Amino acid sequence: MPLILEVEAAYEAAKQDPDFARELAYYLKHYAGRPSPLYFAEGLTRHFKGAKIYFKRDELNHTGAHKINNCVGQALLARRMGKTRIIAETGAGQHGVATATVCALFGLDCCIYMGEVDIKRQSPNVFRMKLLGAEVVPVTSGSATLKDAMNEALRDWVSNVEDTYYLIGTAAGPHPYPEMVRDFQSVIGGEARKQIMEAEGRLPDSLVACIGGGSNAIGLFHPFLDDRDVRLIGVEAAGKGVATGEHAASLSAGRPGVLHGNRTYLLQDEDGQIQNAHSISAGLDYPGIGPEHAWLHETGRVEYVAITDEEALAAFQLCTRKEGIIPALEPAHALAQVAKMAPELPADHLLVMNLCGRGDKDIFTVAEALGAEL
Amino acid sequence: MTSTAKTANQGRIEARFEALAAEGRAGLVTFVTAGDPDAATSLALLEGLPKAGADLIELGMPFSDPMADGPAIQASSLRALKSGANLRKTIEMVARFRKKDRETPVILMGYYNPIYIYGVGRFLKDALQAGVDGLIVVDLPPEEDGELCLPAKEAGLPFIRLAAPTTDAKRLPKVLENASGFLYYISIAGITGTKTAPGEAVTKAVAHLRRHTKLPIAVGFGIRTPELAEEIAAHADAVVVGSALVQKIEEGLSAGKSPTDLVAAALRFVESLAGGVRRATRHSTAGISRKGVA
Numbered sequence: 001m002p003l004i005l006e007v008e009a010a011y012e013a014a015k016q017d018p019d020f021a022r023e024l025a026y027y028l029k030h031y032a033g034r035p036s037p038l039y040f041a042e043g044l045t046r047h048f049k050g051a052k053i054y055f056k057r058d059e060l061n062h063t064g065a066h067k068i069n070n071c072v073g074q075a076l077l078a079r080r081m082g083k084t085r086i087i088a089e090t091g092a093g094q095h096g097v098a099t100a101t102v103c104a105l106f107g108l109d110c111c112i113y114m115g116e117v118d119i120k121r122q123s124p125n126v127f128r129m130k131l132l133g134a135e136v137v138p139v140t141s142g143s144a145t146l147k148d149a150m151n152e153a154l155r156d157w158v159s160n161v162e163d164t165y166y167l168i169g170t171a172a173g174p175h176p177y178p179e180m181v182r183d184f185q186s187v188i189g190g191e192a193r194k195q196i197m198e199a200e201g202r203l204p205d206s207l208v209a210c211i212g213g214g215s216n217a218i219g220l221f222h223p224f225l226d227d228r229d230v231r232l233i234g235v236e237a238a239g240k241g242v243a244t245g246e247h248a249a250s251l252s253a254g255r256p257g258v259l260h261g262n263r264t265y266l267l268q269d270e271d272g273q274i275q276n277a278h279s280i281s282a283g284l285d286y287p288g289i290g291p292e293h294a295w296l297h298e299t300g301r302v303e304y305v306a307i308t309d310e311e312a313l314a315a316f317q318l319c320t321r322k323e324g325i326i327p328a329l330e331p332a333h334a335l336a337q338v339a340k341m342a343p344e345l346p347a348d349h350l351l352v353m354n355l356c357g358r359g360d361k362d363i364f365t366v367a368e369a370l371g372a373e374l
Numbered sequence: 375m376t377s378t379a380k381t382a383n384q385g386r387i388e389a390r391f392e393a394l395a396a397e398g399r400a401g402l403v404t405f406v407t408a409g410d411p412d413a414a415t416s417l418a419l420l421e422g423l424p425k426a427g428a429d430l431i432e433l434g435m436p437f438s439d440p441m442a443d444g445p446a447i448q449a450s451s452l453r454a455l456k457s458g459a460n461l462r463k464t465i466e467m468v469a470r471f472r473k474k475d476r477e478t479p480v481i482l483m484g485y486y487n488p489i490y491i492y493g494v495g496r497f498l499k500d501a502l503q504a505g506v507d508g509l510i511v512v513d514l515p516p517e518e519d520g521e522l523c524l525p526a527k528e529a530g531l532p533f534i535r536l537a538a539p540t541t542d543a544k545r546l547p548k549v550l551e552n553a554s555g556f557l558y559y560i561s562i563a564g565i566t567g568t569k570t571a572p573g574e575a576v577t578k579a580v581a582h583l584r585r586h587t588k589l590p591i592a593v594g595f596g597i598r599t600p601e602l603a604e605e606i607a608a609h610a611d612a613v614v615v616g617s618a619l620v621q622k623i624e625e626g627l628s629a630g631k632s633p634t635d636l637v638a639a640a641l642r643f644v645e646s647l648a649g650g651v652r653r654a655t656r657h658s659t660a661g662i663s664r665k666g667v668a
Contacts, residue, residue, distance in 0.1 A: 002540050002541065002542060002545050003540065005545075141445070141448050141452075142438065142439060142448075147439060148439075150441075151439050151440075151441040154441045154442075155441060155442070155443075155564075155565045158442070158540075158564055159562075159563060159564035159565060159569070160563075161563055162563075257487045257490060257491060258486045258487045258490050259439060259487060260439075260441070261513065266487070268487070268491065270491070271460040271461060271491065272461070272487040272488035272489070272490060272491030272492065273436075273437065273438040273455060273460075273488065274438045274439050275438075
């Protein structure tokens with residue numbers, strides 16, 4: 001507990017410090033490559049013959065996903081706190097790669113906890129992390145996926161609190177992480193807002209983003225929460241279908257509980273034991289969801305829907321063919337939702353989807369799902 | 375809560391620490407997980423603990439994600455869940471134990487989510503009725519006392535707090551604010567059953583804690599042998615052993631022992647720990663009367 005209070009105090013101080021803001025802005029621009037473009041997806045817009053579709057191109061960031069935004073912010077914070085060792089959990093490996101990247105940049109020791117199951121399905125990212133100098137620790141306990149990696153990272157943290165900073169990758173976990181990760185990711189929505197005003201002279205009609213823990217979605221949505229006319233849609237992973245029980249749709253099919261220091265919607269059995277999530281996308285494979293999404297669900301401000309593995313795979317291929325962009329399987333879920341909505345919407349409906357990661361890491365998974373031999 | 379439920383359980387922890395103080399020795403607290411490796415074996419082990427020398431019992435409520443625990447207790451928790459354990463059965467197990475043993479305090483230890491799902495009010499009522507004497511819920515810090523700690527206190531069920539080497543002077547009053555039963559000092563910064571506590575640091579920490587609380591102080595995490603139990607018992611009011619005991623179950627299982635042999639081996643280990651605790655030469659700051667415990 002004192003360790004979390006220490007992070008909170010340090011973050012509160014950093015927020016007030018113009019030097020911290022300057023430093024963050026510098027690295028986001030010159031290192032991560034922000035702002036990411038807001039791109040008019042003309043191929044898909046033509047294809048769906050409905051809403052005008054824009055992609056927020058966060059897959060063009062350094063390391064290929066939105067994860068770097070948060071990692072730069074938290075690594076700068078850790079450095080301010082005098083910590084010399086960074087630990088993190090990772091599911092798909094994107095957050096692990098982004099963490100290993102900033103650790104290499106800032107000369108910090110790096111240890112990444114990753115479920116053994118995820119290590120197998122995301123081997124390119126495992127190698128990337130190792131190249132970047134990180135130690136990748138396979139987690140075999142529990143279901144050997146993201147939640148177990150988070151348990152193991154927490155165990156490490158309480159054991160090595162003196163020199164270690166825990167860099168949580170999603171907008172979940174104990175306070176102040178959900179708020180801090182949201183703040184660092186809100187650069188996405190902030191830029192999108194400015195960019196759509198430049199392109200269209202008005203706010204978008206709807207925003208769509210995929211949700212595992214929910215960091216890219218909260219980053220896109222947050223700067224629009226007060227714009228009541230902007231429809232916000234979060235897309236969970238329905239895996240093999242919500243009815244099959246093999247899914248990661250915490251809001252659609254879970255119920256409130258307490259895990260990893262936050263009260264939120266969780267996949268759990270009638271005894272309160274946490275259940276395994278399932279998704280073709282390792283990055284959405286988490287049995288919980290950030291507490292702010294739970295709140296936005298309950299207030300009704302954001303609509304939450306679920307997309308199956310199969311629908312995401314179809315969207316993955318469609319995006320590749322129609323836009324020449326290989327999306328990660330995570331935003332492919334968002335795109336599958338866009339595919340459902342867009343044809344029904346008028347041509348002047350402005351829709352912005354967060355293309356939060358690129359799909360290079362997923363080609364093996366996709367090949368296997370499609371029965372292709374590499 | 376009914377007042378009958380209150381009086382039935384009140385004071386078992388307090389009475390035990392008073393008796394220990396009168397005997398001039400520290401107590402042995404043993405941890406086992408309810409339902410590990412199965413319901414029947416687990417009950418047999420639980421029922422054998424007092425005779426083997428356990429003065430207080432911590433009974434683990436199995437959880438799928440025990441993030442404060444090391445590999446031994448994680449495995450124990452998973453074994454229990456696989457054998458069909460759940461919170462209702464854990465409470466029933468205490469009720470069965472209580473039919474034979476009216477004196478040994480039983481403290482339920484675990485994580486909040488299963489209790490939250492069971493329902494706090496229902497949990498407290500059932501736990502009191504079963505003869506539970508206290509709660510340790512490791513993922514509820516003092517900031518969340520409204521969730522369970524205060525309702526438990528109100529119902530007459532002590533909520534045992536944990537202090538660690540990282541609990542600084544600023545934090546300690548917050549930890550002690552609603553603490554009752556005893557104070558559980560985690561002798562290492564970390565998780566259960568991994569590192570070994572350095573005796574000297576523990577001695578200093580216990581002396582420091584005594585200046586801030588009248589509660590008995592139990593020391594745990596990383597105490598694996600009778601010798602180490604003896605060393606810690608010289609200064610603490612109780613010594614907690616969990617992972618090392620739970621490991622005896624794992625060893626028994628992998629050696630293909632029968633449930634009877636497995637329980638016997640685990641209880642022999644408890645006897646050796648109790649021997650260590652009883653051999654301890656009490657330090658001058660320890661063993662003071664625990665009367666007037668909050």
